[in-house]
Amino acid sequence: MILAVMQPTYIPWLGYFDLINSADQFLFLDDVKLEKSDWHVRNKIKGNQGEIMLSQVVSTPNGRMGSVICDTEFKEKHPWRKKHLKSIEMNYRKAPFFNSIFGVIQQYFLNECNNLADFNIGLTQVFLKSLEIQTSVNRSSKLPKIAGVKDERLANFCDFFKSDKYLSPRGASAYIERHSPGGLLAKSGVEVFYQQFEHPKYYQCYPPFVSHLGVVDALMNLGADQTKQLIESGHKQPLHYSELYTSN
Template sequence: MIVSIMQPAYLPWLGFFDRIAASDIFILLDHVEIDRNSKTKFANRNRVRTAQGWSWLTVPIRSKGKHGELRLNEIEVNNETNWPGKHWRAIELNYRRAPYFADYAAPFRTLLETRWTHLADLNAAGLKIFMEALTLNKTVLSSSEMDCRETKDKLILELCRKVGATTYLSGPFGRDYLNPVDFEAAGVELLIHDYDHPQYNQSFDGFEPYMSTLDLLFNHGTGSLQILRSPHSLVKPERKAAETAAAAAERSVS
């Protein structure tokens, strides 16, 4: 049983769906606090291709007075501005001439015409649209509904145990906080998903990687899943040097 766990994302990029495609079960890590790291913060924003390069689409959220308490499944969307109209205009302006825009645009337009009060609901609805468009028939669960007690790396193992995982696909940042020894002890193989981003034809000259999957879908339609799948994305992590040395010392003593 191959399991992947990721925080919800707004109009996710290709690597997000490559990891889901490589899994049997995908768990939305939606009960933890929003990631404030600008390099990995995609819960409420993503990028679309433009003639000038790329542009952010950002969903405004209500955060005043909630610092340290912004759990993903509780975040409210700030609807004081017409951000959905702005997002749809940007999508339509930059993709209306794409080969498959007419085939896939309608559900995304409906997504943005719906009034959302919580970010998690918006992202979950968007995820469903993408998975149907990419014909990804996978089991999707939410951590907020799984009675989790642990945090950080122990939370990942707890979720893996709850669904009977034999393999866990971690993102590249897992190297910094996941201990392969713990996963071995739990009988779960740990693999790192290092996404090898493909190049493909976009609506404008040149190529910009790390766009929303909208970019691939509107330009390649039914061929999108084959393009986004990357055969060399999964690698085994190396044990941390200190842990390896400690294990060797323990063996020598015994």
């Protein structure tokens, strides 16, 4: 069984959904430190002037270093949701699939969820449903206490889910491979693979094409069915950890 693990993201990009779609079990890693300047709380859409960053507004009474994703709340009474909806509406109202996609997003945004992890995980699951990606998902904060840090904890997650394969974003190789090939995952008998996703081009309302936007952009321009096909077209055979060394 293939396990993949990632921190929850606000309006994830296409590669995030490729990672989920490539796994049998996906785990939202939501009991780790919040990075306010990271994709935990922000992502990009596109307007006629180019990229637009949408940032959620959270409260960190204990400071950024003392904040954990699953315990983080939005700043009370801040109108960021209405602002984001307005920005999405203004920039995509001429998109081919605006009418079918915007209503779904609007309905979700107007719920009263005030927890960052709950909101972003729930929003991602709305997108998963639209894309008909049926991978089983869980949250690390809802599991029994799983000890360890970095690759040690990943190995323990694999043991918990009885996973013999671990699929990782390529960027995580820096800490997985830091001491030995495949890290503690490989030492525990888990085969480690790295995601290979090549971002495809697609129709956007306003040229030139910009990649690595939040999935909303593709959904608005292509619709759910074609966005799913787009994600599948960018999927490439994952790289076995041993190939990191034979290819150098």
